[in-house]
Amino acid sequence: MLFKDLHLKEYIQIALNEANFTTMTPVQTEVIPQALKGEDLIVQSQTGSGKTHAFLLPILQNINEDVQEVQAVITAPSRELATQLYQVASSLIQAADKPIRLENYIGGTDKQRQLDQLGPDKQPQLVIGTPGRIFDLMSDNALWVQTAKILVVDEADMTLDLGFLKIVDEIASRMPQDLQMMAFSATVPQELRVFLNKYMVAPKVVTIKPKQVISETIENYLINTKGKSREELTYQLLTMGQPYLALVFCNTKAYADQMSLFLKEKGLKVATIHGDISSRERKRVMKQIQNLDFQYVVATDLAARGIDIPGTSLVINTELPMELEYFVHRVGRTGRNGLEGRAFTFVTPDDDQAVSDLEAMGVEFEPVELRQGQLVEVKHRDSRKRRQDTANVKEDPKVRAMINQNKKKKVKPGYKRKLNWKIKEHRQAKAKQDRQAEKRSQKAARRKNNQ
Missing domain, CATH: 3.40.50.300 (P-loop containing nucleotide triphosphate hydrolases)
Incomplete structure (x- = not known):
């Protein structure tokens, strides 16, 4: 309209x-x-x-x-x-x-x-x-x-x-x-x-249900910290490339201050936004961010809802939010208006259930590790179960071909995630066709019985 x-x-x-x-x-x-x-x-x-x-x-x-x-x-x-x-x-x-x-x-x-x-x-x-x-x-x-x-x-x-x-x-x-x-x-x-x-x-x-929980233009990565310093991982990710604007999310004001201090000591110019920052200071900082005086912003969930910072190209969740619904709001700060974006979320084995809950909501992750400054794809935490599930589903030839294509090891970042979306969409379309065919069959049977 x-x-x-x-x-x-x-x-x-x-x-x-x-x-x-x-x-x-x-x-x-x-x-x-x-x-x-x-x-x-x-x-x-x-x-x-x-x-x-x-x-x-x-x-x-x-x-x-x-x-x-x-x-x-x-x-x-x-x-x-x-x-x-x-x-x-x-x-x-x-x-x-x-x-x-x-x-x-x-x-x-x-x-x-x-x-x-x-x-x-x-x-x-x-x-x-x-x-x-x-x-x-x-x-x-x-x-x-x-x-x-x-x-x-x-x-x-x-x-x-x-x-x-x-x-x-x-x-x-x-x-x-x-x-x-x-x-x-x-x-x-x-x-x-x-x-x-x-x-x-x-x-x-x-x-209004979004077509996708997270925009297709976002590469959504999952990193198991495995005991590594979250501060050091954050610094490495921020300095791997040149993000136009990076948002680093922390759950508490105390940890946001701790993260900001660490990054500043590493030489980065960092803005900090959370509830304990005075109104005048927050207003000044937001204006500086919009004027691109800062390339890196550390924030609590205060900044995840409603504060639209144009050009955000990178989001880092140093931990999963305590309320999982905030995850989508955090990651949704990037990849807006058709622009590409990246999101990284740090997890530990204790977060497995929370990650499963997010996946049940339709969020798809690409598990990676950071090795010598490079992102390396790793196996999904429940890859064995996924293989069994795939083996038990009778797929049509088109989906089977896409699944085989998804097994390739050397592909561009984000390729497998996009292919997974295509598989999901094709399955949904096929299921809809099957339901419609079943309805037509039942209708024809009723018509025949009434004759």
């Missing part, structure tokens, strides 16, 4: 054309028409699917520029996320005929200045921000959300994880009963579902 088919306001169409946005993504195709009708929506979609425009476009389309009151509120669980949404919205309203007052209310900014700029006749039409600061301004009777017609909770599951859902509840409770509410989330836990049902009326559920 094309954006021009939506008949949006002229200034929105101009902004989309300038950004070369013509065709909608699956989540935009599903969400925008329903959002324009005022439907309550629960949208389950992965990061990078185009969901930001899926809710911003309907909001801007419905804003009345002549009414100076809060008409829509968007909450985001982190300052970086809120700022990113604010920047996208700002770019969309550049060509508007009449001014639209858009404000970004986040922690770490001058609250008194924001209070001074608010008043009975000085309300923003679109509010974007973190739940805490929005609620603070409401509590001071400066920001009036009672007039809002739309509430969007972005990254709702992350909002729940960080403990902000109660504050969002406080915000929503002060809005009109006929409020249109939209929640966008990678997952929808039961506690989140209970909260949404409190405010939504017969919500439409939109689930």
